[in-house]
Amino acid sequence: MFTGIVTDLGTVREVQPIGGGNDMRLIIGTSPAFLARPEPAVIGASIACSGCCLTAVELGGDWFAVDASAETLSKTTLGRLRPGSRINLERSLRMGDELGGHLVSGHVDGVAEALSAEPENGSVRWRFRLPPGLARFVAAKGSIAIDGCSLTVNEVGEPGALDEAVFGVNIIPHTAAVTTFGTLQPGGAVNIEIDMLARYVARLAASGGAAPPEAPTHRDRTP
Structure with a gap:
């Protein structure tokens, strides 16, 4: 779950076709502080990427990678992203965090x-x-x-x-x-x-x- 309060503006560094070219891996640059707070991000963490809840599959000091399936690409704007595209980022909500926006699931309609x-x-x-x-x-x-x-x-x-x-x-x-x-x-x-x-x-x-x-x-x- 998320709150819809964007905490970092990331940049797409790479777009890698996977799954026979039907799926896509995004390498997204961000600030080290974004990945460190409120606690260090781990493989498997949920990160909202311009409203899409995606799973971190790789992590670096100032970047992370997520995979998007063909279904996700067909229902969202992720398939239009290119290297250099900007993307809104939010880490998942923890129990007890301030709910500054409203409850957001990260499931794009x-x-x-x-x-x-x-x-x-x-x-x-x-x-x-x-x-x-x-x-x-x-x-x-x-x-x-x-x-x-x-x-x-x-x-x-x-x-x-x-x-x-x-x-x-x-x-x-x-x-x-x-x-x-x-x-x-x-x-x-x-x-x-x-x-x-x-x-x-x-x-x-x-x-x-x-x-x-x-x-x-x-x-x-x-x-």
């Missing part, structure tokens, strides 16, 4: 398109178009993870239209400086993870809101 970026007072209003099937999970003032960043949805629906697949978030200068929002351009693709609470509420509604079966009770028997 789909890829959205960045539509526009417009200055709005001291921040920038970014608008995105969701892939089919995800619009019903996104609500104004709800939470969403974009490339692993925990953000608040500030609007739903395209201005002047009824496109519910469009939503907007505001990015402050600090967020732009420490994440890939600083280099994102309209037309770019981003990984989306919907709020897990919305996922389960939708599932419950689809099932008719049936209550779980009552647990058996123990009754005293008087002789």
